[in-house]
Amino acid sequence: MAKFSVATLVCSDLVRSREFYKDVLGLKIKTDQPPHWVDFDLGGGALLGLHPKSEVLHVRPGSLQLGFWVENVDTFVSDCAQMGVPVFQDPFDEPFGRMAIIGDPDGYPVQVATPKTRRR
Numbered sequence: 001m002a003k004f005s006v007a008t009l010v011c012s013d014l015v016r017s018r019e020f021y022k023d024v025l026g027l028k029i030k031t032d033q034p035p036h037w038v039d040f041d042l043g044g045g046a047l048l049g050l051h052p053k054s055e056v057l058h059v060r061p062g063s064l065q066l067g068f069w070v071e072n073v074d075t076f077v078s079d080c081a082q083m084g085v086p087v088f089q090d091p092f093d094e095p096f097g098r099m100a101i102i103g104d105p106d107g108y109p110v111q112v113a114t115p116k117t118r119r120r
Contacts, residue, residue, distance in 0.1 A: 010106075
């Protein structure tokens with residue numbers, strides 16, 4: 001059986017993307033080797049990798065959507081807007097809780113959500 005190890009995003013500016021995932025989402029950097037590679041520890045051995053674009057690898061927003069739990073999605077999205085992070089979809093209710101979609105520096109959609117049990 002295969003075990004998930006890494007999701008990799010191709011980035012137009014590795015440092016700018018690193019700062020977004022570190023500062024906006026609060027992810028912990030595991031490997032920091034710009035301009036070649038950056039990855040974040042997602043726990044349980046899983047990583048989120050950032051790879052620079054190349055002749056073979058292209059930035060393709062919409063081809064992948066990441067999802068993260070946050071403490072309070074409404075507050076989180078408000079804070080993102082104040083930092084200039086694009087908000088693709090304002091917070092809305094779903095059966096599992098509340099969610100919104102923000103954009104990373106290359107335009108990849110990033111789902112942020114708060115499950116019903118965590119909302120305050």
